[in-house]
Amino acid sequence: MALASGVRFAPRALLRPWALLRGTTLGRTEPAAGGGGDGARRFGSQRVLVEPDAASGVAVMKLRNPSNALSLELLTELVISLEKLENDKTFRGIILTSDCPRVFCAGLDLTEICGRNPAHCAEYWKAMQELWLRMYLSSLVLVAAINGACPAGGCIIALSCDCRVLADNPKYRIGLNETLLGIIAPFWLKDTYVNTIGHRASEQALQLGSLFPPAEALQVGLVDQVVPEDQVQSTALSEMARWLAVPDHARQLTKNMMRKATADRLLRQRDADTQNFVSFVCRDSIQKSLQAYLEKLRQRKG
Numbered sequence: 001m002a003l004a005s006g007v008r009f010a011p012r013a014l015l016r017p018w019a020l021l022r023g024t025t026l027g028r029t030e031p032a033a034g035g036g037g038d039g040a041r042r043f044g045s046q047r048v049l050v051e052p053d054a055a056s057g058v059a060v061m062k063l064r065n066p067s068n069a070l071s072l073e074l075l076t077e078l079v080i081s082l083e084k085l086e087n088d089k090t091f092r093g094i095i096l097t098s099d100c101p102r103v104f105c106a107g108l109d110l111t112e113i114c115g116r117n118p119a120h121c122a123e124y125w126k127a128m129q130e131l132w133l134r135m136y137l138s139s140l141v142l143v144a145a146i147n148g149a150c151p152a153g154g155c156i157i158a159l160s161c162d163c164r165v166l167a168d169n170p171k172y173r174i175g176l177n178e179t180l181l182g183i184i185a186p187f188w189l190k191d192t193y194v195n196t197i198g199h200r201a202s203e204q205a206l207q208l209g210s211l212f213p214p215a216e217a218l219q220v221g222l223v224d225q226v227v228p229e230d231q232v233q234s235t236a237l238s239e240m241a242r243w244l245a246v247p248d249h250a251r252q253l254t255k256n257m258m259r260k261a262t263a264d265r266l267l268r269q270r271d272a273d274t275q276n277f278v279s280f281v282c283r284d285s286i287q288k289s290l291q292a293y294l295e296k297l298r299q300r301k302g
């Protein structure tokens with residue numbers, strides 16, 4: 001499997017991705033609902049459903065994990081689906097959206113870093129880096145159709161796309177709220193924020209752990225469009241058409257020119273970033289607060 005980073009990254013899950021997917025449908029194709037014609041074959045895995053439309057060259061990728069928390073399995077399946085579409089010259093764009101009601105993506109799956117050993121935390125963080133690198137540098141146009149809450153790691157996923165369309169629902173807030181959980185966004189995430197909304201706005205939002213409701217997210221430039229919930233998909237498709245109207249080679253080289261320095265910074269310090277993450281999250285104090293936070297989330301549900 002070709003990796004965005006070259007040779008250094010080899011988490012067990014990605015060296016043996018199919019082992020994680022035993023019993024799932026990844027790699028199998030089936031007719032899309034209401035489809036059946038050319039390009040209407042969908043494929044997917046337990047946690048990622050891909051609905052490709054060969055005629056338009058656009059695939060819709062739907063996340064379908066509980067709350068779309070970014071478990072190691074979900075990260076792995078996302079990378080595999082992305083790679084599959086990248087390698088198929090039929091496709092020029094992906095619309096990323098959620099199949100879970102009210103949640104686009106709940107961010108890092110905290111159960112992957114709470115009560116786990118350092119080796120697991122390292123493997124998990126490398127998978128997170130890998131997904132970000134692949135999405136941020138993807139040659140395809142990525143449009144996020146954000147149809148639910150989008151905190152922290154969910155916002156990372158959205159920020160790594162080229163364009164963001166958010167449903168106009170005050171409950172669907174988006175932002176990097178890490179500080180409020182007592183954790184710190186890594187430098188590459190901070191860089192992505194700065195690239196999107198500028199330095200001063202990022203400084204404020206990161207320190208305050210701001211989660212922006214739709215109108216404010218639009219105002220600060222975190223999303224490109226806010227539309228009624230039932231128009232998120234159609235607006236994402238219109239945005240996609242606008243981006244695909246540009247010749248691929250020119251758009252791709254321009255994207256690379258704009259993003260490469262940010263990605264290279266992580267590539268140069270990937271191991272150190274992993275070590276920082278592991279030593280930080282494995283601290284007793286951080287483990288205790290993660291445990292308390294997870295407990296609160298579970299109780300809130302009941």
Ligand SMILES: CCCCCCCC/C=C\C/C=C/C(=O)SCCNC(=O)CCNC(=O)[C@H](O)C(C)(C)COP(=O)(O)OP(=O)(O)OC[C@H]1O[C@@H](n2cnc3c(N)ncnc32)[C@H](O)[C@@H]1OP(=O)(O)O
Pocket residue numbers: 066067069102103105106107108109110111149151152153154178181183184185186276277280281294297298300301
């Ligand atoms: C010096 C250098 C140090 C470097 C350190 C780097 C640290 C890393 C820094 C940044 C990267 C990113 C970090 C993150 O992403 S942290 C995660 C942040 N996410 C959240 O805080 C969201 C938490 N969830 C919610 O607020 C809500 O669940 C919701 C708004 C997303 C959805 O609400 P609702 O539909 O009401 O769902 P429930 O609350 O009922 O949840 C359902 C179910 O899912 C569980 N769950 C939710 N979120 C998570 C999660 N992020 N991880 C694990 N599990 C989650 C929840 O507990 C319920 O579970 P169940 O009871 O078992 O069904």
